[in-house]
Amino acid sequence: MSASTEQEDALVTSTDPLHPANLISELCASFYNLGWVTGTGGGICIRTDDKVYIAPSGVQKERIEPSHIFVLPYPQAEPSPHTDRIFLRRPKLNLKESACTPLFWNAFTIRNAGSCIHTHSQNAVMATLLWEKEKMFRISHQEMIKGVRIGGNGRTLSYLDTLEVPIIDNTPNEEDLKDSMKEAMEKYPSAAGILVLRHGIYVWGDDWQKAKTQTECLDYLLEIGVKMKLAGLPTVLNQ
Numbered sequence: 001m002s003a004s005t006e007q008e009d010a011l012v013t014s015t016d017p018l019h020p021a022n023l024i025s026e027l028c029a030s031f032y033n034l035g036w037v038t039g040t041g042g043g044i045c046i047r048t049d050d051k052v053y054i055a056p057s058g059v060q061k062e063r064i065e066p067s068h069i070f071v072l073p074y075p076q077a078e079p080s081p082h083t084d085r086i087f088l089r090r091p092k093l094n095l096k097e098s099a100c101t102p103l104f105w106n107a108f109t110i111r112n113a114g115s116c117i118h119t120h121s122q123n124a125v126m127a128t129l130l131w132e133k134e135k136m137f138r139i140s141h142q143e144m145i146k147g148v149r150i151g152g153n154g155r156t157l158s159y160l161d162t163l164e165v166p167i168i169d170n171t172p173n174e175e176d177l178k179d180s181m182k183e184a185m186e187k188y189p190s191a192a193g194i195l196v197l198r199h200g201i202y203v204w205g206d207d208w209q210k211a212k213t214q215t216e217c218l219d220y221l222l223e224i225g226v227k228m229k230l231a232g233l234p235t236v237l238n239q
């Protein structure tokens with residue numbers, strides 16, 4: 001092994017379970033069990049001060065190993081959907097970085113996020129269908145609203161706040177969601193996530209713990225919102 005390969009591999013090799021490469025493997029496996037990243041879709045990325053750790057595309061996300069992780073320097077020119085990116089480390093296997101990379105980058109540059117999660121949860125997909133006309137999922141008076149942060153990185157919402165999550169249209173290629181996701185994040189600075197019609201949701205946070213907590217709270221709220229709507233109950237109560 002050349003010295004440079006050894007140095008590159010050291011970026012994803014650690015006995016620390018909290019190293020981003022170990023965390024991505026572990027979290028993707030647990031997200032799979034929640035039905036969030038089945039069929040290879042979805043995932044999580046983690047950003048430190050100067051590096052971004054990203055999983056491969058189109059692989060069984062619950063079986064990712066730390067050696068499969070890509071490492072990119074941060075900051076770097078916005079990885080647009082169809083241009084080359086700079087890598088500090090690529091896996092030896094013939095893998096490509098997640099197609100979600102430009103979307104994850106939106107969360108880093110627009111919200112200064114330290115982590116972003118993309119799920120294909122059926123709760124998210126059902127919510128996009130039931131709130132398709134409004135282009136906005138809305139729910140109030142639920143305890144779990146208190147686990148969601150304004151804009152994904154601000155103070156937590158109050159029980160008396162109404163949660164709003166914008167819905168954008170899907171595109172045939174994941175990468176092409178970048179501009180409409182950016183537009184929605186800028187138009188709705190308080191939004192803690194972006195739903196994608198018939199596809200899923202993107203949620204971010206200051207770090208992986210906050211991104212995970214908010215994804216769990218949002219998924220819970222989407223699930224109960226869908227159940228309430230199907231039961232004919234209003235999801236928003238008058239204050």
Ligand SMILES: CSCCC(=O)C(=O)COP(=O)(O)O
Pocket residue numbers: 039040041042043055056057058059097098099100118174
């Ligand atoms: C059946 S997955 C379709 C593509 C998709 O929605 C997705 O999230 C892909 O993510 P990847 O990290 O595998 O590029």
Ligand SMILES: [Zn+2]
Pocket residue numbers: 041042118119120174199200
């Ligand atoms: Zn997806």
